[in-house]
Amino acid sequence: LLIDRGFRNDMQTLPIVCSLCSWTGILNIYQNHLDQNHQNPTCDSCGQKFNSVNDLDRHIQYDCEKTTVDCPLKQIGCQEMVLRLHLAEHYISDQHQRVLVNFVRQMDSILSTNMNNNSLINSNQRTHFDVNELEKISKTTNILLDNTKTLADELERLSIERNRIHNTLQSFIQESSILKKSIEEQNSSIDGIKFNEQISEQDLLSVEQKLNNMNLDPYDGTYLWKITNVQEKIG
C-alpha cells in the first residue's frame, strides 16, 4: 500500500499525546518515545508487564480482570461500572436484570405495535422489516423474557432460602450460646464444690496436725492418741 507522500508527511507531524504518560509530541518521534520510556509497559490495574504497548493495550481492552469496565448493556441503560472480574456477578444483580427486563419489554411492545400495523409496513417501502422476521424476533424476546422471569424467580427462591438458613443459623447460634452459658455455670458450681472440698480437706489436716501436736499426758488413760514423728518431737 502506497500512501501519498504528502499525506504521510502531514500525519507524521500531527501532535499527539502518549497513551501511557503525559508526553506530547508528533507522531514522527512517538515510536522513539515509546521505545525509550515504555520498554516494558506495566498494567496500572494489575501490575502485569508486557513486551509492547500493543500487548498492554490488548490486555487492558480484553483481558485484565482488575480493570474497571462499563457494563456491556450501557447502551440500553445499565450505567454500572465494575471490575471485569465482577461482571458475572453484576449480570445477575437486580439493577442489571431490571435494565434487561425493561429493554426486552420495550422491544416486545415495539415489535407487537409494528406487527399490528402490518399494513403500514407493507405500504411503507422504506421499512425493510420482514413480518415473519419480526414474528421470529418477538418469539425470541418472549422466550428471553420467560427465561429472565425464571431466573428472577430462582433468585427470589434462593434469597428466601438464604434468609431461612440465616435464621436457622441465628437461632442455632443463640441456642449454643445459651448451652455454653449453662455449661459454664455448671463448671463454676463444680469448681465451687471442689473448692469447698479442698477447704474441708485442709481443715481436717490441720485438725489432725493440731491433735498430733497436743502434748498429751501419756499416763492419763483418758486419751489414747497416736503420736506421730516421735523422734522429731523428742529430739
Ligand SMILES: [Zn+2]
Ligand atoms: Zn509515554
Ligand SMILES: [Zn+2]
Ligand atoms: Zn491488567
Ligand SMILES: [Zn+2]
Ligand atoms: Zn449491567
